Amino acid sequence: MNNEEFDQVHIRADFPILNREIKPGVPLIYLDSAATSQKPTQVLQTMDVFNKNSYANIHRGIHTLAEEATLMYELARSKVGEFIGSPSSKQVIFTRNTTESINLVVQSWGRTNLSSGDVVILTEMEHHSNLVPWQMLAQEKGIRLEFIPVMENGLLDLDVYKDLIKLKPKAVGFTHMSNVLGTINPAKEIIQIAHSAGAITIVDAAQSVPHLPVNVSDLDADFLAFSGHKMCGPSGIGILYGKMDLLQSMPPFLGGGDMIKRVELTSFTPNELPFKFEAGTPAITEVIGLGAAIDYLNSIGMENIAEHEQEIVSYALERLVEVPGVQIYGPEATKKGAVISFSMSSAHPHDISQILDNEGIAIRAGHHCAMPLHEKLKLPASARASFYLYNTKEEVDHLAEALYSVLDIFGI
Amino acid sequence: MEDLYREIIVDRYKNPQHKGSLDPSDITFEDDNPLCGDHIRIDLRIDDEGKVTEAAFDGHGCAISQASADILVESIQGKNLEELKSLSKEDIIEMLGVELGPVRLKCALLSLKVLKAGVYGIDKASDDLVE
Numbered sequence: 001m002n003n004e005e006f007d008q009v010h011i012r013a014d015f016p017i018l019n020r021e022i023k024p025g026v027p028l029i030y031l032d033s034a035a036t037s038q039k040p041t042q043v044l045q046t047m048d049v050f051n052k053n054s055y056a057n058i059h060r061g062i063h064t065l066a067e068e069a070t071l072m073y074e075l076a077r078s079k080v081g082e083f084i085g086s087p088s089s090k091q092v093i094f095t096r097n098t099t100e101s102i103n104l105v106v107q108s109w110g111r112t113n114l115s116s117g118d119v120v121i122l123t124e125m126e127h128h129s130n131l132v133p134w135q136m137l138a139q140e141k142g143i144r145l146e147f148i149p150v151m152e153n154g155l156l157d158l159d160v161y162k163d164l165i166k167l168k169p170k171a172v173g174f175t176h177m178s179n180v181l182g183t184i185n186p187a188k189e190i191i192q193i194a195h196s197a198g199a200i201t202i203v204d205a206a207q208s209v210p211h212l213p214v215n216v217s218d219l220d221a222d223f224l225a226f227s228g229h230k231m232c233g234p235s236g237i238g239i240l241y242g243k244m245d246l247l248q249s250m251p252p253f254l255g256g257g258d259m260i261k262r263v264e265l266t267s268f269t270p271n272e273l274p275f276k277f278e279a280g281t282p283a284i285t286e287v288i289g290l291g292a293a294i295d296y297l298n299s300i301g302m303e304n305i306a307e308h309e310q311e312i313v314s315y316a317l318e319r320l321v322e323v324p325g326v327q328i329y330g331p332e333a334t335k336k337g338a339v340i341s342f343s344m345s346s347a348h349p350h351d352i353s354q355i356l357d358n359e360g361i362a363i364r365a366g367h368h369c370a371m372p373l374h375e376k377l378k379l380p381a382s383a384r385a386s387f388y389l390y391n392t393k394e395e396v397d398h399l400a401e402a403l404y405s406v407l408d409i410f411g412i
Numbered sequence: 413m414e415d416l417y418r419e420i421i422v423d424r425y426k427n428p429q430h431k432g433s434l435d436p437s438d439i440t441f442e443d444d445n446p447l448c449g450d451h452i453r454i455d456l457r458i459d460d461e462g463k464v465t466e467a468a469f470d471g472h473g474c475a476i477s478q479a480s481a482d483i484l485v486e487s488i489q490g491k492n493l494e495e496l497k498s499l500s501k502e503d504i505i506e507m508l509g510v511e512l513g514p515v516r517l518k519c520a521l522l523s524l525k526v527l528k529a530g531v532y533g534i535d536k537a538s539d540d541l542v543e
Binding site for chain 1: 416417422426447449450451472473474475476516519
């Protein structure tokens with residue numbers, strides 16, 4: 001390991017689930033972090049201690065527990081804001097997940113600002129979460145969706161994007177890092193081009209924020225969405241970052257408690273940011289767990305994590321291409337995150353996954369919520385191995401060896 | 413593992429005996445397993461007495477889904493429609509001769525779901541058909 005600051009042994013010891021055996025003598029090799037990551041003891045303990053000592057509803061009661069819970073919840077919000085370089089923690093809105101964050105933008109900003117004939121540009125590599133919400137609004141409002149194509153090499157065709165931008169889109173939505181190809185898109189450039197045409201931008205950062213240093217101010221992103229559960233935090237908590245003026249001008253998304261300043265029988269006055277967009281009791285313990293996950297990631301350093309993953313993915317690409325019949329999708333190692341989607345000529349991804357499971361290896365098989373991209377690749381499904389800070393080169397070796405077991409059963 | 417991928421399943425997957433299409437057909441139905449993109453179409457020819465004279469499947473997907481389709485289609489030759497309606501999940505499991513977890517069971521049952529939806533003449537295949 002060249003990355004000297006990266007203490008793999010101690011990192012792995014932080015994740016109790018990595019001690020699990022899938023069956024006697026067969027340890028878990030978890031290569032599905034793009035779907036959801038595992039949680040370190042630091043996160044689990046923080047949530048446990050909070051539940052046992054301080055749990056109460058937030059922003060309401062005037063009692064010790066309510067005040068402790070509110071303080072801890074809002075401290076987690078500040079941590080999230082600092083982590084992504086948000087000018088203010090008021091611009092950090094808690095949702096359930098990335099999907100809900102994007103739906104919030106589409107339903108609140110989109111419904112208010114888009115009308116028939118308006119153009120929204122997306123990409124062919126979007127996860128369904130940054131595709132279907134727009135399709136729903138397009139059906140309702142008659143807006144026009146255009147797509148930046150994915151080229152053979154797994155990168156977006158920015159020349160086509162520069163042509164599409166002449167359509168004067170109102171919004172450009174794109175994934176920062178593809179959950180299938182691993183492609184890290186040039187977010188800053190895409191955003192600059194969008195802004196030059198007066199479009200706002202929505203960045204699906206579900207795969208990037210957990211794995212790379214991401215700074216919303218540097219990117220100049222208008223909206224950026226991600227999930228806690230892919231970054232060592234718990235499920236049930238998502239984040240939407242938005243620019244202050246946009247968030248202020250937008251109507252509420254969901255109505256209910258906490259999002260109001262004042263309610264009369266036939267009207268309401270929305271609360272200020274960020275509470276305007278946080279109706280009802282949120283995932284309190286999970287937000288506090290997310291705060292602990294951010295502390296954890298910061299203690300290791302996002303630069304170090306990115307560097308480690310770059311080493312792992314480069315090594316994994318080397319090992320996997322050696323296996324006969326394996327085809328890998330997506331760009332070269334330096335242009336991608338730690339996600340490798342592949343197929344084998346003789347075995348279906350489902351069968352690959354089943355055989356790997358027998359050796360304790362967890363990968364994903366299917367279309368990974370990106371059916372249009374699989375259509376483009378002319379694949380009904382693919383197998384995907386994804387890596388995180390706790391994965392090792394030895395695990396990559398096991399993966400490569402296990403693919404030979406697939407060949408033993410299905411042939412080449 | 414050896415059990416799940418017994419020779420018969422891998423062999424049926426790689427060399428299906430009843431893969432293709434029947435044109436014309438009396439009953440045709442197709443459906444997907446949205447989880448993994450498995451796809452199965454089944455074509456049947458039925459004689460005046462309501463018996464299956466010819467059956468074929470086409471599609472793509474995992475070994476379990478494709479092998480079970482091939483085995484199912486073979487087993488229904490000469491059966492009447494009422495017999496097809498009474499086919500159950502247990503029949504498929506017995507034909508395959510392997511134990512399946514809940515996720516793979518969906519793969520194995522896709523062809524039965526397609527067959528029954530076609531025989532009942534309904535618009536959409538539902539999991540209720542193979543409960």
